[in-house]
Structures are given as C-alpha cells and as structure tokens.
Amino acid sequence: MARMKFICDAERCIECNGCVTACKSEHEVPWGVNRRRLVTVNDGKPGERSISVACMHCTDAPCMAVCPVDCFYKTEEGVVLHDKDLCIGCGYCFYACPFGAPQFPQAGAFGLRGKMDKCTFCAGGPEENNTEAEFKKYGRNRLAEGKLPACAEMCSTKALLAGDGEVIATIYKQRVQTRRKGEEVWGWAQAYKMDARIAPLGAKS
Amino acid sequence: MSARRASVVGASLLALTVGACGEIDQTVKSEKIYAGKKDVRAADGAAFGGDKKKWEATLVERSKTQNEYLRTDVKK
Numbered sequence: 001m002a003r004m005k006f007i008c009d010a011e012r013c014i015e016c017n018g019c020v021t022a023c024k025s026e027h028e029v030p031w032g033v034n035r036r037r038l039v040t041v042n043d044g045k046p047g048e049r050s051i052s053v054a055c056m057h058c059t060d061a062p063c064m065a066v067c068p069v070d071c072f073y074k075t076e077e078g079v080v081l082h083d084k085d086l087c088i089g090c091g092y093c094f095y096a097c098p099f100g101a102p103q104f105p106q107a108g109a110f111g112l113r114g115k116m117d118k119c120t121f122c123a124g125g126p127e128e129n130n131t132e133a134e135f136k137k138y139g140r141n142r143l144a145e146g147k148l149p150a151c152a153e154m155c156s157t158k159a160l161l162a163g164d165g166e167v168i169a170t171i172y173k174q175r176v177q178t179r180r181k182g183e184e185v186w187g188w189a190q191a192y193k194m195d196a197r198i199a200p201l202g203a204k205s
Numbered sequence: 206m207s208a209r210r211a212s213v214v215g216a217s218l219l220a221l222t223v224g225a226c227g228e229i230d231q232t233v234k235s236e237k238i239y240a241g242k243k244d245v246r247a248a249d250g251a252a253f254g255g256d257k258k259k260w261e262a263t264l265v266e267r268s269k270t271q272n273e274y275l276r277t278d279v280k281k
Contacts, residue, residue: 002261064237073239076246083241126242129250144250146263152271163268164261171272178274 003078004121004143005165005192006152007172008052011182012159015040015050022154023054026122027139033103035119036151052151052160054119055080055101056191063093063102077143079121084137087115098190121162122149165192 015038023029023036036054057080064072064080071086072093093116094102105114124141127134134141142150152162161168176183183197247253248260269275 002264067237070237070240072237073241073244075244081244083239086241123247126244129245129247141247141250143247143264145252146260146267148264148267148271158271158273161268161271163271164265167265167268168271171269174272174274 002164003166004057004123004163005078005168005188006054006056006121006149007161007168007188008186009159009161009172009175009182010049010051010186011179012157013038013050013052014157014159016156018154018156019052019151019160022150023119026142026150027120028135029117029139030105033105033117035101035103035117051186052155053099053101053187054151055097055121056099056187057119057121058191059193062096062098066092066096068092073126075123077123079123079143081120081123081125081138082116082118083126084115084117089113089115091116099187119149122147 017038020034020036020038024034027035029035036052038050039053040048040050042048057074057078059078061072061074061080063082064074067082068090069086069088071083072080073082074080089104091102091104091113094100094104101118102116103118104116106112108114120138122140122142124130124134124144125138127137129144130141140150142148147153149162152160161171172185185197188194246255246257248257249255253260253263
C-alpha cells in the first residue's frame with residue numbers, strides 16, 4: 001500500500017516559488033493563507049539553501065494529538081486531513097506543528113480567526129470526491145484523479161518530490177549516489193521518525 | 206547533635222533523595238477518535254470506480270516520472 005510522503009531536495013531547490021504558486025492556483029487558496037511556502041537558510045551567505053515547506057503528513061501527527069474537537073483523521077495512504085465543519089479555529093494545531101503548516105484565514109475584525117487550512121496532499125477532504133463542496137472547503141482532489149500534488153508536479157528542478165514514500169526515496173537515493181552529496185532529507189526525521197539519510201553515501205543501490 | 210535530630214535529618218535526606226523514584230507518569234493517555242464526517246477513499250472516485258490496485262499503479266507510474274534519469278533515458 002502506498003504511503004504518501006514529500007521530499008524536498010535542498011541541493012536542487014532554486015527558490016522559484018513555483019510550488020507555492022501552483023498550490024495557490026490549484027486550490028484557489030484565499031489571500032493570506034499559504035499552504036506551502038519557501039524557507040531560506042543562511043540567506044546571502046555561503047551554503048545558502050532553500051526548502052519548500054508544507055504539511056509533511058507526519059506518521060505520529062502532533063496536530064491530531066492536540067486537537068480538542070478531534071477533527072483530524074489519517075487516510076489509508078497516510079495523508080493527514082481534517083474536517084472543516086468540526087474545526088473551531090482554536091490554533092492548538094498551529095502551536096503543535098513543527099513545520100508551521102496550519103494556516104488561519106483572517107475571517108473578521110479584531111484578529112478573528114477562521115477555520116484551519118493546510119496542505120491536503122491534494123487529497124481534498126471529507127466530502128464526496130471531486131465535488132463543488134469539496135473544492136470550496138479543501139481544494140481540488142488530484143489524488144482521486146490519479147495525479148500527484150500540484151506543487152511537486154510543477155517543480156521545474158524536481159527538487160520537490162511527492163508520492164509513494166518508497167518510490168520517491170528510490171529516486172532520491174539515485175540522485176545522491178550520482179552527485180555524491182546532499183544525503184540528508186530535510187524534515188524526515190521529525191515527520192516520519194526515520195533516519196534523515198535515506199541514501200547514505202557509498203551505499204550500493 | 207542529638208540522636209533524634211540526626212534521625213530526622215537522615216529521614217529528610219532520604220525522602221529528598223528517593224523522592225523522584227515513585228513519580229507517577231503524568232502523560233495524558235487518551236485514544237483520539239476522529240469525530241468528523243466519513244471520507245471517501247481516493248480510489249472510490251469516478252476516475253477509478255473503487256479499483257484500489259489500478260489507482261495505486263497509476264500513482265506509482267506517475268511518481269516515477271519525477272525521476273529525470275528515467276525520462277532522459279540515462280543509464281545509471
């Protein structure tokens with residue numbers, strides 16, 4: 001069975017914001033909400049790296065653990081989704097998430113927060129697949145169409161990989177063994193409780 | 206120091222030393238049960254009609270297109 005994961009290859013990301021734009025456009029995400037964003041470390045210094053960050057759909061998701069109304073669930077493929085009809089916009093998930101993934105639209109005056117919005121791995125939410133209701137609340141359900149998340153498919157350098165964990169790990173492994181550097185996968189240790197080096201240098205494929 | 210005072214000090218020190226040994230686990234253990242609406246599986250949509258194997262195979266094939274070594278037909 002497929003276990004959906006993201007890999008961001010920091011050696012390849014050129015900070016073009018193509019993934020961010022693809023996500024915003026695909027799901028018609030409202031102004032002020034960024035399901036995916038780019039983080040640059042060591043900006044302007046030697047060793048500068050950019051990483052595309054969104055919900056990593058963690059194995060043991062902290063957002064699920066802290067939600068007071070239990071609106072989170074995990075699909076068979078390991079995608080963490082939530083029911084917006086149940087969400088009260090408390091923001092606990094935002095504080096629990098190590099990736100800063102949960103987003104809250106400014107729904108009114110005086111800093112009033114709307115219901116939480118986050119990356120769905122382009123898998124929609126708890127509505128009938130590919131319906132108007134699902135699109136309005138959660139965005140397009142590309143997985144039900146047999147497609148991968150728009151961010152990864154749009155990535156020009158293929159720094160962002162999405163799909164079955166085993167398949168994308170194999171792709172990454174081949175890359176590392178070819179270029180002989182950049183073996184650490186950002187975020188994997190935190191999200192999937194795995195060794196961040198899925199492709200140790202020198203290992204035979 | 207009287208014997209009584211010594212025994213009180215001794216007992217206090219012992220209590221302080223082993224105090225943490227009997228600490229009760231304060232981690233909240235609760236089963237989180239999803240309370241929202243039931244979702245439909247991705248394979249159950251109109252495109253695949255519930256054929257999970259076909260859906261998985263389609264996604265794996267699509268995932269492999271992210272490998273430019275295969276796309277450019279470079280043997281590594």
